[in-house]
Amino acid sequence: MLSASSAPVVASADTVIEVCDVRTRFGTAVVHDGVSLGVRRGEIFALAGASGCGKSTLLREIILLQRPESGSIRVFGKDVIGLSDEEALPLRRHWGVMFERGALFGALTVAENVGLPLREHTRLGDRFIDEIAAVKIALTGLPPSAGARHPAELSGGMRKRAALARAIALDPSLLFLDEPTAGLDPLSASGFDDLVRHLKDLLGLTILMITHDLDLLWRVADRVAFMVDGRIAGVGTMQELAGSELPLIREYFHGPRGRGAREQAWKRR
Amino acid sequence: MPPSAPEALERDADVEIDAAAVRCVGAWTVGSIATLEGRLSRLAWPSDRELVIDASGVVAMDTAGAWLLRRTMQALEREGRTVRVEGLRSEHRALADLLATPAVAAAVAGQPATPGWLARLGRAAVQTVTQSLEMLSFVGEASLVALRSIARPARIRWRPILYNVRTAGFDALPISGLLCFLMGIVIAYQGATQLRRYGANIFVADLVGLAMLRELSPLLTAIIVAGRSGSAYAAQIGTMKVTEEVDALRTVGIAPIELLVLPKIAALAIALPLLTVYADVLGVAGGMVMAKTELDVGYEDFLDRLQYALRLSDFLVGIGKAPVFAAIIALVGCFQGFQVVGDAESVGHRTTVSVVQSIFLVIVADAAFSVVFNAIGI
Structure with missing residues (x-):
């Protein structure tokens, strides 16, 4: 199904995130010119598009770090725009965010980073929290020794995994990933693909990710929204998008790199 | 409360022990296990050498809850008992099994101890000299x-x-x-x-x-x-x-x-x-x-x-x-x-x-x- 850019999203109980006609401007630069999309429960939804097309800004608006000029954003059926910090807390406890560069706290070790949300939001004992942190670190595929190290001592790939471990610390039902594979070597990146799939199945997550990694799009995403110049140019599975007639999408998916990624994905599946 | 959090409506995690059986009930999720975690060590477990835990009353479980269950089982096994968990829903069973893998055990066991005061003093002295x-x-x-x-x-x-x-x-x-x-x-x-x-x-x-x-x-x-x-x-x-x-x-x-x-x-x-x-x-x-x-x-x-x-x-x-x-x-x-x-x-x-x-x-x-x-x- 390829929907037009501003078609209203059909609301249903199974829609976790609903973005409706969002418009954003920085000064005179229009970032979002009526963006609408819906993310269903239990799917991995990817937001793709060229750099600077407004993907990250949309993510920041959904997770309450920024306010759009107009439009509505509903997460778990609740309108998030203009929520106070206090009202937003229950929502924030139910989602985890992994930032592009990890955003791990440099003063804390990896284990402390992962344990921080637990210490902040639960009344669990210190030892139990340490153990859960160790479990989460193991789930993301890091070696046990990583927990005691500071983020600055980790490689880029390990830092991404540590950031993911912190994002799932509170067992969220919704996970946001901002460029999860950016800056990783192909091997680490494909390891990350598997990890995301695995965690999603295991923890029953709904995932919204931003990426322009074609491998990730082909192999992991259930549905993809393609953003061009602040509008959603198309939504659908990668198959559907690849068959799209829109020149910009064609260019994106049928360039030399796009074809390679597709062939790889076919071989693996 | 978001609809994705049905556990909010459920009762907190608990363990009921009576003459007939040991039953785990409630939502074993990160927000609902704190009370249980605090008093788990004081629970009066039956003295049987073979223990069967009936987990069919568990309505929700996440990794934190699964870890609590796993850790309780480990503690009981250290006392020389054999523990079996029955009635867990399949998706919860998968989670519990995952936490029973050696990799997870190694991660939890491998947490380094904090150094003592002598080690810290020595480290500080060496640091000053270098x-x-x-x-x-x-x-x-x-x-x-x-x-x-x-x-x-x-x-x-x-x-x-x-x-x-x-x-x-x-x-x-x-x-x-x-x-x-x-x-x-x-x-x-x-x-x-x-x-x-x-x-x-x-x-x-x-x-x-x-x-x-x-x-x-x-x-x-x-x-x-x-x-x-x-x-x-x-x-x-x-x-x-x-x-x-x-x-x-x-x-x-x-x-x-x-x-x-x-x-x-x-x-x-x-x-x-x-x-x-x-x-x-x-x-x-x-x-x-x-x-x-x-x-x-x-x-x-x-x-x-x-x-x-x-x-x-x-x-x-x-x-x-x-x-x-x-x-x-x-x-x-x-x-x-x-x-x-x-x-x-x-x-x-x-x-x-x-x-x-x-x-x-x-x-x-x-x-x-x-x-x-x-x-x-x-």
């Missing part, structure tokens, strides 16, 4: 680069030197001037009460002149510059290290010390003595104002007396210390900047250390100067 050695080698390296650069004056970078003279010197004029003016007032005021008692009002000029020129102006100026510029040097170089700009300089064939350190030392060595002269003038002016209002010593009398009270050497002693202070401040600031490793936290820490260390060393050097000048009689 820091001092590194500082020494940094000074050596900077001197070498400086000599090389003096041998080839065409390579001296005038623009950053001038820029640093402006930011560290000219821009510091208001604050250092004001501070020394106030210091002159304070000294004259403190002296006034004593001097008036002996009718020695005119000697206020000696007091203010000697104190400001020999000691206070150079010292105060150095402390202000250490706080203003030394910290800025540490933060600038530290941030450049974090963003790998220092490494980038090396790769394009520019020695970081030549570009980042030498101009700062040169600039401070020029700016600090000039600032000190300016501080001398304002300090004496402050004393003059106070002498007039408190002791009725007119400006003309004051300046007249000042000429008799001060020798040229008094002035030069004060000014002569300034370049040494400048070198200390610039070297410590830059050194601490280069000591930054990793992240923003480290930049903040090193900046603080640079200010504390340079002020400390400036005062130590000042004390050493006093001893030396006293010994040679100037």
Whole structure:
């Protein structure tokens, strides 16, 4: 199904995130010119598009770090725009965010980073929290020794995994990933693909990710929204998008790199 | 509450123990297990060697809940019992099985212990010694680069030197001037009460002149510059290290010390003595104002007396210390900047250390100067 850019999203109980006609401007630069999309429960939804097309800004608006000029954003059926910090807390406890560069706290070790949300939001004992942190670190595929190290001592790939471990610390039902594979070597990146799939199945997550990694799009995403110049140019599975007639999408998916990624994905599946 | 959180409507996790069975009930999720976790160790488990836990009452489970179950089982097994969990829903069973894998066990067991006080003390001692050695080698390296650069004056970078003279010197004029003016007032005021008692009002000029020129102006100026510029040097170089700009300089064939350190030392060595002269003038002016209002010593009398009270050497002693202070401040600031490793936290820490260390060393050097000048009689 390829929907037009501003078609209203059909609301249903199974829609976790609903973005409706969002418009954003920085000064005179229009970032979002009526963006609408819906993310269903239990799917991995990817937001793709060229750099600077407004993907990250949309993510920041959904997770309450920024306010759009107009439009509505509903997460778990609740309108998030203009929520106070206090009202937003229950929502924030139910989602985890992994930032592009990890955003791990440099003063804390990896284990402390992962344990921080637990210490902040639960009344669990210190030892139990340490153990859960160790479990989460193991789930993301890091070696046990990583927990005691500071983020600055980790490689880029390990830092991404540590950031993911912190994002799932509170067992969220919704996970946001901002460029999860950016800056990783192909091997680490494909390891990350598997990890995301695995965690999603295991923890029953709904995932919204931003990426322009074609491998990730082909192999992991259930549905993809393609953003061009602040509008959603198309939504659908990668198959559907690849068959799209829109020149910009064609260019994106049928360039030399796009074809390679597709062939790889076919071989693996 | 979001619809994805049905556990919010469920009861908290609990373990019911009666004669017939052990039953796990409720939502075993991160938000609902805190009470149970607190009292789990005090539960009265049945004494059977073979324990069957009925988990069919568990309505929700996440990794935290699964880990609590797993850990409880481990504790019971350590007591020599065999434990079996029955009735777990399939998706919860998958989670529980995952946490039973060796990788997870290794991760939890592999948490390193926090080091004891002796280990921490030893580590701190070693760190202090290596820091001092590194500082020494940094000074050596900077001197070498400086000599090389003096041998080839065409390579001296005038623009950053001038820029640093402006930011560290000219821009510091208001604050250092004001501070020394106030210091002159304070000294004259403190002296006034004593001097008036002996009718020695005119000697206020000696007091203010000697104190400001020999000691206070150079010292105060150095402390202000250490706080203003030394910290800025540490933060600038530290941030450049974090963003790998220092490494980038090396790769394009520019020695970081030549570009980042030498101009700062040169600039401070020029700016600090000039600032000190300016501080001398304002300090004496402050004393003059106070002498007039408190002791009725007119400006003309004051300046007249000042000429008799001060020798040229008094002035030069004060000014002569300034370049040494400048070198200390610039070297410590830059050194601490280069000591930054990793992240923003480290930049903040090193900046603080640079200010504390340079002020400390400036005062130590000042004390050493006093001893030396006293010994040679100037």
